[in-house]
Amino acid sequence: MSVRETNKQRTRHALANAAVDLFTQRGYDAVTMADVAESAGVSRRTAFRYFASKDDLLMEYPLSWLPLFDEAVERHGDLPLPDRLRAASHAIAAHIEVDPEPVKRAMAIALSQPALAARYAAVARQWIDRIATEIAGEPPESPEEAVRTRVLASAVMGMIDTTLELWAAGDEPMSPLLDVGFDLLDGAFTQARQSKVELR
Amino acid sequence: MSVRETNKQRTRHALANAAVDLFTQRGYDAVTMADVAESAGVSRRTAFRYFASKDDLLMEYPLSWLPLFDEAVERHGDLPLPDRLRAASHAIAAHIEVDPEPVKRAMAIALSQPALAARYAAVARQWIDRIATEIAGEPPESPEEAVRTRVLASAVMGMIDTTLELWAAGDEPMSPLLDVGFDLLDGAFTQARQSKVELR
């Protein structure tokens, strides 16, 4: 990796870390972008070049999981849909639990601020679209089909979302919680398949 | 109603209407709070007293539906859960379709701006919590129960959400679309009940 890329990555991490630290110490509102920038040893303007907004500083994790999800889904392409989603989720869980603390801290901050929770919800929506794509296989042809796939995707996301929240607030490992959720969903998937929802 | 209340309500509507008009004409970003205030014949400061933030100007509708939902759910308290939710949704649909145009315009603006979509998602989350409460009857006692109810609530909300989007983008009435969604969900509910999820 070139010097430039290395530096950029270091700066990016420095900013995200400084942000989580400062937010945890003083609270989100009491920390300005200038504070974060200074703490990371960089100018305010540069901080904004790395993170387009203050709350983006806390979206590092959920956004970085999206490609992991895609990759894992790809890797388990031979499994039936529900198992594929389950496997992908476990892959992300494993990745998170290598170093879960910063994730938990970031989530604690995000969930305490309505504005940030909104941002999280928006990211979740991206996830829903991704999952819906995975469920449908291709773009829906009728409104009914669109509703059906999005309903399933929302259910999956709602489960993941709740699981993440419970996990972040507690001390248990994530995988068993995930399995509880997926076990429940499996039933719904079966039902959906019987209702002629197309599953790959 | 007292003069004071009447005036407040008029101002509130003037602001919300001016906002939707201006946003539609020039786009959300190109309109400042000062523009909206002026157009509604009120000072900037006062505008912020009615709407705590610029994007709140577009959350009038979804937020106003929450009490309707509660009320309708209450009114149909004798129906089993799925039918209760369905009836409440139809009640809201009926209310919306009295004058659907402003709702559609507001939604079109909101969905075109990522920041606003996030705000919408946050409102949806409030809905999910409300629905989850309705599903569970009382606060969950175990993590597993929390996951189960939130999954169902997310599914319901995902359905409603998608239905709203489809409806706002098209010309069909909302009720048939809603029924497609609820028919699909009924299956999921049945399944859930068999898995020992407590339903009132």
Place this chain on the structure above:
DNA sequence: CAGAAAGTGGCACTGAGTGTAAAATTCGAG
């Protein structure tokens, strides 16, 4: 009608976010 209560307007301030142009750093070619 007078005084209290509620609402409005004006002003000044903080902080997020952005355009721009000059200065600094990194890169690639010879």
Place this chain on the structure above:
DNA sequence: CTCGAATTTTACACTCAGTGCCACTTTCTG
């Protein structure tokens, strides 16, 4: 290694959202 090109950082200035404060006006109550 060195020079010029490309990329990145910085400083500065600006707009606008959002808030605290206080004087002013409107509405309510007795």
